[in-house]
Amino acid sequence: MTNAMPAAAVPQRLRSHNERLILWLIRRNGPMPRAALAQATGLSAQAVTNITRELIADGLLDAGGERQRGKVGQPLLPLALAPDGALFLGLKVGRRVAELVLVDFAGQIRQMRALPHAFPQPDAIRDFAVSASAELLAGLTEAQRARLSGMGIASPFYLWDWAREMAPWRGRDLRQELAQALDLPVWLENDGSCACAAEMMFGTEELPEDFLYFYLAHFGGGGVVLDGRLRLGPSRNAGAMGSFPVPGGQQLLDVASVSTLESRLGRELPLEDEAWDLPPATLRQWLDESARVLSHAALGTVAALDLPLVVIDGAMPAALRDALVAATAEALAGTRHHGVTLPEVRAGTLGRRARTLGAAALPLGAGFMPGGTFAAPRPPRLGQETEGAQPRSGDDR
Amino acid sequence: MTNAMPAAAVPQRLRSHNERLILWLIRRNGPMPRAALAQATGLSAQAVTNITRELIADGLLDAGGERQRGKVGQPLLPLALAPDGALFLGLKVGRRVAELVLVDFAGQIRQMRALPHAFPQPDAIRDFAVSASAELLAGLTEAQRARLSGMGIASPFYLWDWAREMAPWRGRDLRQELAQALDLPVWLENDGSCACAAEMMFGTEELPEDFLYFYLAHFGGGGVVLDGRLRLGPSRNAGAMGSFPVPGGQQLLDVASVSTLESRLGRELPLEDEAWDLPPATLRQWLDESARVLSHAALGTVAALDLPLVVIDGAMPAALRDALVAATAEALAGTRHHGVTLPEVRAGTLGRRARTLGAAALPLGAGFMPGGTFAAPRPPRLGQETEGAQPRSGDDR
């Protein structure tokens, strides 16, 4: 028998759900007047009035915009996200650099710190996160400090398995260590899923409810969005697209990753967005092989899940990413795909910053996103509760 | 921006959701007393009393069981599904035979009719469904007739693509034709997804919230269950595991299907569950190749979705199915799977009848299952509403 069951619905959770829904609509659509919110949610105008009144009182929405005139009738008063409504820390653990950002409720990066390294080491990362957080938080007023929702961490899983130098990660629980050291709620998810979450929350293009997302950096990963929700999976390892098996007994990230390109070049590529100036033959081969494995993984995932869109992004110059998108779309069309409707293939909109932004999106999502079904009782103040599961300690990552 | 949004929550939908949740708990766990329901749902005892009172009055639950004594305190009064609470028609369109069943609310097959054919043809199937339905319904009382929720159809998609003889299916909409001819709500889904739904609803073993399901018949297909819900996908083509690309430029069903085995043998295999008496060499080769592609597809899907279990079932003798399960588990363990936790592999519990049962499960699910989030307003009587989307006409199947 199926053990866990969808949660029962209780009236208290209604309000929380509807509050989150309204915040999410405004996040994706930009400032919206109450009438449009009522229309989009299906709620009555009165309910929207009540909910937004509370959200404004809580400092999460801002009614200070210009009234929009033009049509007959009373002018529209658009409600916008209040940037100071909540603040979030995001930590990315990367192969070559760790980054810490402070992001506001509107999704803007307010502050940033970085720590380059030969290989990420748990002690160094922890110390960096603690000291850099202290720096960032020192610049805040007491009121802002009270609105810090927590920290999210974007990190590859099974780090110790990827290189001998990263063995010290085995047995470490960075989430718990930082939660203790900072006395904050801390979330940790796969870096690919985080990048995907960032695209979903902060991406600048319209997205369907369901899509597959690849993120190519030194490790290749990804994420899956189904019915408008990021799939994490029971052991938090969904979207492990780098481990997707591809023809030739390999996995996707053996072929399609920046590491592969670097080892073929014999040199490290620059971290910032300069052009990469690659030898045409090397470039062509990498593109072809990457497109081959990406299209294979995409087609398999689409067969299993029925997805209309595949998004490809990565820590690379936009031109290279776009070439990869084109090559993958072409490879996909050339593959036998009987019984499957080919998805659109498109570039992501966030590039190099996706994982770090996605890390900060974790506390944002836990506190302010509609969430699956109703899961947690409504807390005294919105943003302290978690609709999804709170990050457990003892996770086997 | 994401277009479709999670529906707003309104009090009316609470009751519908909670009613469905309670029915689902009893369906999976067997008869349960009110106290256990309150415990499992998190609802108060009072709420459970109110909800079950209505469900009993509606004829969906039966409080007639034996009181269970043994512990201190008032004895438990288990509530069971009322078999006559609702009735469902299920139609399977198979490669060699079509089947129509009448299934009751408890999941028991009450009546069955079959139509063998060289190839399924739309006109013949429609006529069979109409006349056989009339026969089955003729045996019902007026009261039972009023409790018929509708018909579900389990059919492969893109039938016209699989053999020249099935070209007449192009442009046909069997769902709409039967809805009109029978004046009943009719649902249609991929036969693999239906088999998966049947395992989920009527399977005799405990299942996790998330699993991948393969169903091997003449066409190979499957289904995906995520967070306790069957994934259908925006174009209803999720779980198309037969179309999963596998090494060698093939798709899964080019290798792992009963058709492949038959064409290798040069003869048709019996439809009922006699032993198949296959030459050992042929058997071994088919098992090895099938296990290879099944494990490839399973590993890819697990990488994308993080699933703890893979279920394999099919229209074949139990011994063969079990051998396939063992071979697939072994192939899986022998594949490179860095970064992915291998899933358990297990045989399904329904075998040859899975698709037909799953067809009947479609109206059951639409009327009585918890459904994603709240989607449709509560109807005058439970079972006439649809929480998920009603089957549209004009679908591109």
Add this chain to the structure above:
DNA sequence: TTGTCAATAAATCAATTTCGTTGATTTATA
């Protein structure tokens, strides 16, 4: 061994709270 009674837990009754809806009203614009 048997009869009585307290302890226990299920199920129900009554009162209350949360939250959304409906219909009337106010407000600002073309």
Add this chain to the structure above:
DNA sequence: TATAAATCAACGAAATTGATTTATTGACAA
């Protein structure tokens, strides 16, 4: 003056809490 946004006031649905009823077990005394 017509129109549409936004709010006010009254109402209804569904859940919760705390008190009450009901049926059983187990202990203790006759």
